[in-house]
Amino acid sequence: MNESFCPYKSTESPVDDRKDDLFALLPVHAFESECQRSLEMIELCQRYMAHLVADKEDADSRELRQSLDDLGTAAGRLDRNLTILSALLRCAQQAEQPRWEPVELCAFARTLCAEQDTIRQTLHTQLELDCGGLTELYVTADTGYLSAICLQLLSNALRACTPEGGHITLSLRARPEGGAFLTITDDGCGLPDGSLRSQQNNRSRFLGTTKSGLLLCHAYCRLTGWTLELSPRPDGPGTTACLTLPQQDGFTPSPALRSVTPEDALHAARRLWMELAAELSCVPGMENVHFQIPAEWT
Amino acid sequence: MNDLASAGCLWIAIASYDPRFFRICQNYIGCLDHDAFRCDVYQSGEDLLAALRGGFPYRAVLLDNAMSDMDGPEFCSRLRQLDPKFRPWLLLVPTCSVDELRSVIRDEEPACRQAAQVRRMQMTGLNSLLYDLDSMLRAQADQNDSDAALIQLLLQWGEHPGTLGAQYLRECVELALRCEPHFAVRKDVLLPVGERHSVTVAAVDSGIRRLIEHLENLNRPAWQAFKRRHHSRSAHLTTGRFIYVVRDELLLPAQDLAQQPPSEGEPQVDERELLPI
Structure with a gap:
């Protein structure tokens, strides 16, 4: 907590004296950690209850397992929304600073597409990776921001294609002047064009969302100097989201700076996959999928 | 628990875009008495409004924050336009601001004030849902019912x-x-x-x-x-x-x-x- 603001001091009222600072004084970190703790307690209780009914096949146990699944889905959505909200609060408080590190984008993109089979089976949506012949592409980026933006864009594309199913392409290209373009194109419902019909179509696919994910993407872009452009897909219905990662000043993509050890790469892939699984679990139609971490990352 | 034979079943409509909401509400209501309540589920707010307008005796409506075709506040606004006798007795708004919605559905129409025999719709939240449903069940058991x-x-x-x-x-x-x-x-x-x-x-x-x-x-x-x-x-x-x-x-x-x-x-x-x- 901020030392200058102690709610237990009775002699002065910091809230009255510093109304303008109230937002700045909001203890986001304490809020986050307390929410995280509550979510973890919920998960521990879920696991315990799941263990109690693990081998039972009576009607009550089946009903309890169903309730546990529902509880897991609700907790997953809560987790996602709280994560976005606290990240937005940190951005608004100007408490966010990007942490630059080398990221190999081809491996990053492959991990993002690791569940393409599951997505095809459950949502009938084809997720395709197109690296344009690249085998590796290093950029300097904040991995956390990059993951959050890409997962949000992937989630939006999947929702836009659900329930009919569709086609999503994640393409990666090197910028001639350094950096990269990361583009996610879908042939789903497309951006609202102002007509009532398109608004209703769009709304029906994004029910249960807080509409704050793209806000966070733009906030991260402002912090990093990246650009995110959403536009109608040029050759048919759907949307193209293009994230431009410019070359960072002072960064030389020399082998010495590509200090990504195999262990680091494995750790990064595993962490990204976990985030991917959590994000996909919030996509309608995938809530009950039990994701298994790919063998190469275990 | 009330005697089903004397109290009768109480009809509840659950409205949401999310089938999970139906299941969770039904399980929760089941804590009271499986036989005392009959639940119908609606993904469309329009369908539920049509059913209420048609006179189906839903005593309680459990509303999610959105339905497939409208949001909770819009549903409440439309509910306000219904003849008071067709409104439910109890409206659950678990995820919206109860105060905000209370102002939306406040009965201001003179017709409603004159209709003394029409039961005024009450708002409830998840915390008091079971208590309110139980109270309704008792009311339903009234000999005049x-x-x-x-x-x-x-x-x-x-x-x-x-x-x-x-x-x-x-x-x-x-x-x-x-x-x-x-x-x-x-x-x-x-x-x-x-x-x-x-x-x-x-x-x-x-x-x-x-x-x-x-x-x-x-x-x-x-x-x-x-x-x-x-x-x-x-x-x-x-x-x-x-x-x-x-x-x-x-x-x-x-x-x-x-x-x-x-x-x-x-x-x-x-x-x-x-x-x-």
Whole structure:
């Protein structure tokens, strides 16, 4: 907590004296950690209850397992929304600073597409990776921001294609002047064009969302100097989201700076996959999928 | 817990875009009494509004923050435009601001204030939902409640109020009581009940006719007395006439019913308290 603001001091009222600072004084970190703790307690209780009914096949146990699944889905959505909200609060408080590190984008993109089979089976949506012949592409980026933006864009594309199913392409290209373009194109419902019909179509696919994910993407872009452009897909219905990662000043993509050890790469892939699984679990139609971490990352 | 036989079932509509919300609410409500409540689920707010407008007796509506075609506040705004007698008694708004919605649905219309017999809709939250539902169940058990009175009649006639034919009859009579003295049985009563159950008018008619046949076969003294009161001892009871006479029976002042001589086989007044319960 901020030392200058102690709610237990009775002699002065910091809230009255510093109304303008109230937002700045909001203890986001304490809020986050307390929410995280509550979510973890919920998960521990879920696991315990799941263990109690693990081998039972009576009607009550089946009903309890169903309730546990529902509880897991609700907790997953809560987790996602709280994560976005606290990240937005940190951005608004100007408490966010990007942490630059080398990221190999081809491996990053492959991990993002690791569940393409599951997505095809459950949502009938084809997720395709197109690296344009690249085998590796290093950029300097904040991995956390990059993951959050890409997962949000992937989630939006999947929702836009659900329930009919569709086609999503994640393409990666090197910028001639350094950096990269990361583009996610879908042939789903497309951006609202102002007509009532398109608004209703769009709304029906994004029910249960807080509409704050793209806000966070733009906030991260402002912090990093990246650009995110959403536009109608040029050759048919759907949307193209293009994230431009410019070359960072002072960064030389020399082998010495590509200090990504195999262990680091494995750790990064595993962490990204976990985030991917959590994000996909919030996509309608995938809530009950039990994701298994790919063998190469275990 | 209330006795189902005296209290009757309480109809609840659950509205959400998310099927999980239905299951979670139904499980939660099941904590009270599985038999005391009947839940219908609606993904479309328009469909639920149409059902309420059609007179389906939903006493409680459990509303998610969104439905497939409208958000919670819009639904509440539309609900406000409904005739107060068609509104539920209880509205659950778990994820919206209760205060905000209370202002949306506040009954300001003079017509509503004049309609003293119309129960005012109450807002509830998840914390007090079970308590409020339980209170409603008690209210439903009130002797003046027409459905409770009909359940009593059915039990006296030897019919369980939960059978399909009895359910159809209860819903038809509930609608008939809201109609003008003369109403079109098919259009005003059978059709809405059929739509409510996704069956044809003929199916509702058939369900009630089978109920009448069953009651004729049982031919309990209370049934004979009922028919005598409505001069139907020998006349063949059609579905329409049955709904009319049941409605008339329920509209009889309580004292008139009390003054009716006990039907054959029923215990005399001085015998009643001596009988085991």
